[in-house]
Amino acid sequence: MQTEHIRLAELIPEFLGMVDEEIITVNAAIQLMHLSRDQQYALLEIIKSEKCIPSLTQARRIKVRAMNGLLDHTSMHKIMTEDNPTDYTVVIEGKKLHDILAKRPEAEREKYVAMAVSFYEETKKFFPENMPLAQMKDEHIRILEAFNQRQHEKDNNE
Numbered sequence: 001m002q003t004e005h006i007r008l009a010e011l012i013p014e015f016l017g018m019v020d021e022e023i024i025t026v027n028a029a030i031q032l033m034h035l036s037r038d039q040q041y042a043l044l045e046i047i048k049s050e051k052c053i054p055s056l057t058q059a060r061r062i063k064v065r066a067m068n069g070l071l072d073h074t075s076m077h078k079i080m081t082e083d084n085p086t087d088y089t090v091v092i093e094g095k096k097l098h099d100i101l102a103k104r105p106e107a108e109r110e111k112y113v114a115m116a117v118s119f120y121e122e123t124k125k126f127f128p129e130n131m132p133l134a135q136m137k138d139e140h141i142r143i144l145e146a147f148n149q150r151q152h153e154k155d156n157n158e
Contacts, residue, residue, distance in 0.1 A: 008026075008029055008030070008033055010033045011029060011032060011033050011040065012037060012040045012041060012044065014044050015029060015032060015040060015044070018053075023053060024053060024054065025056060027056050027059075028054050028055065028056045028058075028059040029059075031056070031059035031060050031062070031063040032054065032059050032062070032063065034063045034066060034067060035062065035063065035066050035071075036066070039066055039071060039076075042073055042076060043062065043076055043080070046073075046076060046077050046080050046081075047080070050077075050080060050081055052080050052081065054080060058079050058080060058082075061079050062076055062079055062080075065079075101113070123136075123140070124136070127139065
C-alpha cells in the first residue's frame with residue numbers, strides 16, 4: 001500500500017487536492033493514478049462539467065478501460081454520468097445465503113456473490129426463459145455430474 005500512496009504523486013495537482021480535501025477517496029485515487037496526465041485532465045473536465053465525483057467502482061472501470069487502451073472521452077463521460085452507478089450495498093436477509101457466505105472470509109464475500117451472479121447471467125441464455133431457478137440449478141448439477149462421470153471414466157481407461 002505504501003507504494004500506491006507514493007504513486008499518488010503521479011496524480012495531477014487537482015486530484016491530489018481533492019484527495020486531501022476528502023472529495024475523492026484514496027481508494028478511487030489509487031485507481032485514477034494509472035491514467036495518463038491527459039486522461040486525468042479529461043476526467044477532471046467531466047467532473048467539473050457534470051458536477052460528479054468518481055466512485056471507487058467508476059474509477060476502477062475507467063482504469064481498466066485505460067489499461068486496455070479503450071478509454072476515450074465518450075466512454076469516460078458515459079461511466080461518470082450513469083444514472084445508476086454500480087456502487088451499492090446489498091442487504092442479505094435470507095438464512096440460507098447468509099450461512100453460505102458466513103463460511104467465506106469477509107474480504108471474499110462480495111467477489112463470491114459477484115461471481116455467482118455473473119455465472120447465472122452468463123448461463124441463463126442456455127435455458128428456457130421461464131424455467132424456474134431451482135430447476136436451472138438442478139440442470140446445472142446434472143450436467144456437471146455427467147461431465148465429472150465422463151472425466152472419471154476417461155481417467156480410469158487411461
